Amino acid sequence: xxxTPTIASDLTARRAEPEARAAGLLGHFExxxxxxxxxxxxxxxxxxxxxxxxxxxxxxYLTSDPDGRELCLRPDLTIPVARDYLASxxxxxxxxxxxxxxxxxxxxxxxxxxxQAGIESFGRRDSAAADAEVLALAxxxxxxxxxxxxxxxxxxxxxxxxxLGAIDLPAAWKRRLVKDFNRAETLDEDLDRLVLDAAAHPExxxxxxxxxxxxxxxxxxxxxxxxxxxxxxxxxxxxxxxIAERFLDQAALGNGSRLPQEARELIRxxxxxxxxxxxxxxxxxxxxxDAAIDMEAAIDLFETRAGFxxxxxxxxxxxxxxxxxxxxxxxxxxxxxxxxxxxRPGEPHLVAGGRYDGMLSRLGSPAPIPAVGFAAxxxxxxxxxxxx
Amino acid sequence: xxxxxxxGVPSKGRLQEQAQAFFARAGLRLVQPRxxxxxxxxxxGLDVDIxxxxxxxxxxxxxxxxxxxxxxxxxLVRERIDNAESRVVLLAPLGFGHANVVVxxxxxxxxxxxxxxLDDVATAYHARHDRKMRVATKxxxxxxxxxxxxxxxxxxxxxxxxxxEGAPAAGTAELIVDITTTGGTLAANALKVxxxxxxxxxxxxxxxxxxxxxxxxxxxxARRMLDRIAARERAERFHEVRTxxxxxxxxxxxxxxxxxxxxxxxxxxTSSGMLTLHCPPGxxxxxxxxxxxxxxxxxSVIELGYVFTNENPLYAKLEDALK
Numbered sequence: 278x279x280x281t282p283t284i285a286s287d288l289t290a291r292r293a294e295p296e297a298r299a300a301g302l303l304g305h306f307e308x309x310x311x312x313x314x315x316x317x318x319x320x321x322x323x324x325x326x327x328x329x330x331x332x333x334x335x336x337x338y339l340t341s342d343p344d345g346r347e348l349c350l351r352p353d354l355t356i357p358v359a360r361d362y363l364a365s366x367x368x369x370x371x372x373x374x375x376x377x378x379x380x381x382x383x384x385x386x387x388x389x390x391x392x393q394a395g396i397e398s399f400g401r402r403d404s405a406a407a408d409a410e411v412l413a414l415a416x417x418x419x420x421x422x423x424x425x426x427x428x429x430x431x432x433x434x435x436x437x438x439x440x441l442g443a444i445d446l447p448a449a450w451k452r453r454l455v456k457d458f459n460r461a462e463t464l465d466e467d468l469d470r471l472v473l474d475a476a477a478h479p480e481x482x483x484x485x486x487x488x489x490x491x492x493x494x495x496x497x498x499x500x501x502x503x504x505x506x507x508x509x510x511x512x513x514x515x516x517x518x519x520i521a522e523r524f525l526d527q528a529a530l531g532n533g534s535r536l537p538q539e540a541r542e543l544i545r546x547x548x549x550x551x552x553x554x555x556x557x558x559x560x561x562x563x564x565x566x567d568a569a570i571d572m573e574a575a576i577d578l579f580e581t582r583a584g585f586x587x588x589x590x591x592x593x594x595x596x597x598x599x600x601x602x603x604x605x606x607x608x609x610x611x612x613x614x615x616x617x618x619x620x621r622p623g624e625p626h627l628v629a630g631g632r633y634d635g636m637l638s639r640l641g642s643p644a645p646i647p648a649v650g651f652a653a654x655x656x657x658x659x660x661x662x663x664x665x
Numbered sequence: 666x667x668x669x670x671x672x673g674v675p676s677k678g679r680l681q682e683q684a685q686a687f688f689a690r691a692g693l694r695l696v697q698p699r700x701x702x703x704x705x706x707x708x709x710g711l712d713v714d715i716x717x718x719x720x721x722x723x724x725x726x727x728x729x730x731x732x733x734x735x736x737x738x739x740x741l742v743r744e745r746i747d748n749a750e751s752r753v754v755l756l757a758p759l760g761f762g763h764a765n766v767v768v769x770x771x772x773x774x775x776x777x778x779x780x781x782x783l784d785d786v787a788t789a790y791h792a793r794h795d796r797k798m799r800v801a802t803k804x805x806x807x808x809x810x811x812x813x814x815x816x817x818x819x820x821x822x823x824x825x826x827x828x829x830e831g832a833p834a835a836g837t838a839e840l841i842v843d844i845t846t847t848g849g850t851l852a853a854n855a856l857k858v859x860x861x862x863x864x865x866x867x868x869x870x871x872x873x874x875x876x877x878x879x880x881x882x883x884x885x886x887a888r889r890m891l892d893r894i895a896a897r898e899r900a901e902r903f904h905e906v907r908t909x910x911x912x913x914x915x916x917x918x919x920x921x922x923x924x925x926x927x928x929x930x931x932x933x934x935t936s937s938g939m940l941t942l943h944c945p946p947g948x949x950x951x952x953x954x955x956x957x958x959x960x961x962x963x964x965s966v967i968e969l970g971y972v973f974t975n976e977n978p979l980y981a982k983l984e985d986a987l988k
Contacts, residue, residue: 326821327796327797327821330818330819331809331812331813331818331820331821331822332809332813332818334809334822335809448789449785452785452788452789452792453785455788456784456788456816460816460818504773504775509771509772509773509855514790514794514798514799514836514839515771515773515774515786515790515839517773519789519793520773520774520775520776523776523785523786523789524775524776527776
């Protein structure tokens, strides 16, 4: 140590602490059996645009190579790690990875380049156990940064999917509910106000409804034939059959139809389930029994996961579960969670993740591969203060 | 640049003609130096340089603060300039170059009428086809913002370089966001506008750049120019109506004001009942009838050339924006 510190050494000293902390975190993950992954910073843009939607495009740093291939500076690390896994010999078998590195997103009042750490677990068939392991490591992440008891928000989008799958509702309603569940945090308030509008002219709705009721196949064929007679062919990617089907669906719904009362009550009751996981599971079983619907598989998985969490010594009673918690990315399929700093309410999450069994298929895997993991926001964790 | 004010004007086609006519109506004649460079010009009697550029270039230069003013379409401003309100100010719509930016789908989509329908179709399409429905457009920002406001996320934008309206038929997209004037091109391509799918009703605007250096001289010239434009604009909104009869009093003026929106530019009726009013052209006949029923023998009406006032709302707007 020199007697007169220079600017360089002062800066180095100040940078060293956060770097050391992050390196320590990764050492922790590696010790738990997660191999260090270091995917390239420059990635193809397509997978991110496909999985994350147009909103993310606005915030992405895009470029292209001379061949015209659209590339980007990676806005996250989950997709790059997943792509490397799929391209490797390990694709399809169980594998576990951890990562730490910069990601790039255009943001108004924050640095556009920031560090993310995280883990990914691919290919494990014992979903509940894998979920518990990932959540446990997430808690160890916040502990590493000095937060021993973060606020744990837990959800399970598989439960909502199971509920919708078990009840009898027109397809248009199911699509609408899934969309609103993923987007709005106020789905239960909106239930009474949810209205589907039919595009069909009210004048011939009755006729169409009668046709569709009497002979669905015939009705579809009729609409398709009428369209061809009018000289309309399949313009764009939708087939005449697709259009006819949806057109008749809407006629069946009628104009400005509201969500059927029974379904509304059931969903409202479902969305009201919050609290400790064990209590929640019991409530959900009662709900399913009362409505005479089968949600066994999803609730079993939920309970098994809670069991594994307890077996790991986690205080399950401290977990705040709510059926309402979803994630805005539609490839989440089961467990979803966020860890927050209870001392700074209203601030965004420190760690977030969940299960995304559909993601690897969307990235090109011929068969579905289970996947679960989380991402940790180093800049936010650093603000919690105090190294472990 | 030798003059104190630099204005970008469209360099060719209808837009150039109409911009020229707009300035001419305000008494500002655009001239090009004989045998001189085609891309430079000036305005007679004003300390102004004109740069003839494409509408796209004008938009870009306004954003960068390389021009004081420009004539360009609102659609280009909102599409090409990020956070447009902070970089430029749309001073006045010019009454030409009308076009709408719209969401258009194939006429074959008889089950789609509103953006809410489109939202549902997007989700259904994605589930069925294993990829998201594609929207072809040159207006990437406008399209993205509009779809986002309607809560639609299940789609992909395909940037269009040429004839956007041909994309669905060519199979490169399912629907489009495009600019339309008569709707003829859309119909010719078997496309229809979604009911609540009008993103922007655009027209040519006089646009000022906040980032440009606005010297005292520049502001002075701008004031003179905007004065004439405002005077012309005010004149086009009214006809002048004059009359004189004993029954012409303040109550009558109040009634005319309320019913027809008239203004008395030179004060109320004189003691001899003489009155000059500015009246919206559409109400002139009714006003004349009212005055005659109250006793006027004669009511004269003339079209106005200019109406100069002390207030200049255009300059006030500019000054406000440049603070």
